[in-house]
Amino acid sequence: MKKKVIIGLFIVAFILFSINGEFRESTGSTVNFGWFSLVPPVVSIILAFISKDVIISLFLGVFAGAFVLHLADGSILYAFIQSFLSIVDYSLSSLADPWNAGIILQVLTIGGLIALMTKMGGAKAVANALSKKAKGPISAQIITWILGILLFFDDYANSLIVGPVMRPVTDEKKVSREKLSFIVDATAAPIAGIALISTWVGYEVGLIKDGYEAIGQEVNAYSIFVETIPYRFYNILMLLFVLCTAVFLKEFGPMLTAERRARKYDQTNKEEINPAASKEMEEMEPAEGVHLSIWNAIIPIATLIVFAIVGFYVNGYNAILAGENTAIINLLKENPYSFTAIQEAFGASDASIVLFQAALFASIVAMFMGVSQKTFTWGQAVETWINGMKSLIITGAILLLAWSLSGVINDLGTAQFLVSLLSDSMPAFLLPSIIFILGSIISFATGTSYGTMGILMPLAIPLAAALSPNPEFIVISAGAVLSGAIFGDHCSPISDTTILSSMGAGVNHMDHVRTQLPYALLVGMITVLFGFIPVGLGIPIWIVLPVSMVVIILSVQLFGKSIDEEANDLEFIKSKEDLK
Incomplete structure (x- = not known):
């Protein structure tokens, strides 16, 4: 009230x-x-x-x-x-708008495909196969990390599958559940946000397209999205950070205490206080009695990827031939499979239509597989597919409202006003960093990346275009929006993926937030100081990205302490009290 x-x-x-x-x-x-x-x-x-x-x-x-x-x-x-x-x-x-409609259909269809693969037990089979390779705490964490990356297509699927599957393995290898939930969370939105094909792509591409239209530029939004990937510093550096802590077996802050406790005490009897999203967990479970096979995941995903790649080329090829650029048309006719020709075709393709077609075809393949294996009937297959689509209806609602907000902002001339207000008073090199920080704050407060992207993208691109004539600067600013939204969401205790990650790992939710937050803040700080500020100053990305990655490695070595070193008695006493 x-x-x-x-x-x-x-x-x-x-x-x-x-x-x-x-x-x-x-x-x-x-x-x-x-x-x-x-x-x-x-x-x-x-x-x-x-x-x-x-x-x-x-x-x-x-x-x-x-x-x-x-x-x-x-x-x-x-x-x-x-x-x-x-x-x-x-x-x-x-x-x-056909583009927007295609994006919504694509997102919903991929949600249906995920549900089909899950019911067939494909995702769980892949997780089980990888979990058998774990020999110790290092390999257990690396396998969890790899599994999170393999489930690149959806952050919810990642959070709901990886944690429950790997929890018995990490318990056996004495990896804390706090660390498990951190790895799950750090490979959910960060990887889904930069994956070339995922439930995120359509939304991100749509916002980029609207932002460029606000400055009067018609661009291939999918190509711009691909160009932003090297500038998604937080996503890339967080994935590297997780790997480094696993390989070096070094932690700091509350996570160090949790890991040392796990090495000394049995945590299998810890109370799992995570009732949130139990319905989603049930829906992600395979059908009863189904035979788990990794091919039930590999074949649908491979179909999606292959069909999308072929579709990008064919769709772009036809679009170019229907155009008036004679130089590119001659290139495609003379050398249709050269690298330049393929690049041009991909750039001219309509990603919203192609990904929708690919997801639809992959869904049909998954249905055929499930029916032939008698996992479900055709009626049950369609019902499962529709239920999977329902899980992403909220995404469709956010999409429509974000596009509507973009429309009213355009009618009011918000971007033009901000451009006139800030173009003469703000140093251009600071804009990407400010966008990243603002996106982080909004995302942290709301617990959602999508809404933050929808609010900031229509403002960031026009501002960037006004502050600098360099097209790359606009790409950097767009990447800052997308990175900042994910950083804040990763820290937020009210984020869906944060809640699902702690629930899947079987750890108290606030313990997960408390142990994860220092890690996210460190990577976020490095993102600004060694990522967005240098590229804002004009330093090439091929220098900035490797340097920032080296800083991540050195940070783990510098701040991290070996888990195997004996902790003081007070730490263990406090840890033991936590178990009660």
């Missing part, structure tokens, strides 16, 4: 503020909304902090922006009514 009151007071304050004075300057048919153009993102961000609900925050952000737009043309009552109608209009126009 208190939360609702705060939200209501905030909305009332906003309305009173809106009608309390002049918020526009009319010059002919042009309306300059000035500071009021910031209303949609500010409302979304502030409400995200208050409500911790990205759906409500984005919805009210769109409403607030529409209210400002219509208040310029009529009374308060008129603006209030039209604002609700505008939300529908923005949503319909977003969904009517």
